[in-house]
Amino acid sequence: MTRVFVGVGSNVDKHLHINQVLFELSERFDNLQASPVYETEAVGFVGDSFYNLVVAFDTDLQPDEVFAYLRALEAAHGRRRTSANQFVPRTLDLDQLLYGDQQIDTDTVKVPNDDILKYPFVLKPLVDISGDMICPGRDCSFRTLWQQQSDKYEPLRQVFLN
DSSP states (O other), X not given: OEEEEEEXXXXXXXXXXXXXXXXHHHHHSEEEEEOOEEEEOOSSSOXXXXXXXXXXXXXXXXXXXXXXXXXXXXXXXXXXXXXXXTTSOOSOEEEEEXXXXXXXXXXXXXXXXXHHHHOHHHHXXXXXXXXXXXXXXXXXXXXXXXXXXXXXXXXXXXXXOO
């Protein structure tokens, strides 16, 4: 079994889609763990705020199979991906961040995902659930990466789902 980490985001019916995808992932994968949920402003476009979190789970799926499953989940929630719609409102955004401690760079899967170091709403939730884990390809933990960068970011606002 491999531990996989996935960034989860939504800004369209976000409460509904986040709760539903957490249920769906828990039904499909073992040992699902979820970070706190943070509300952040839309990045790259004007739109409603996002709910963001990171989930981790154990799986026997290969990295490309995890990728395909995540894309299918997005589609089931009404997400339509095109090359021109990276910065638009979305029902669900699922990004494979880590696949164990592997470094992978293929046409479909790139882990560790560049978003880990680019966005505080990815790194902070990752720290919340696995702060002492060493970032693949780096010589330090996610907690250390956060400490090195957190002063550059606006504080994240934690929200609670019911």
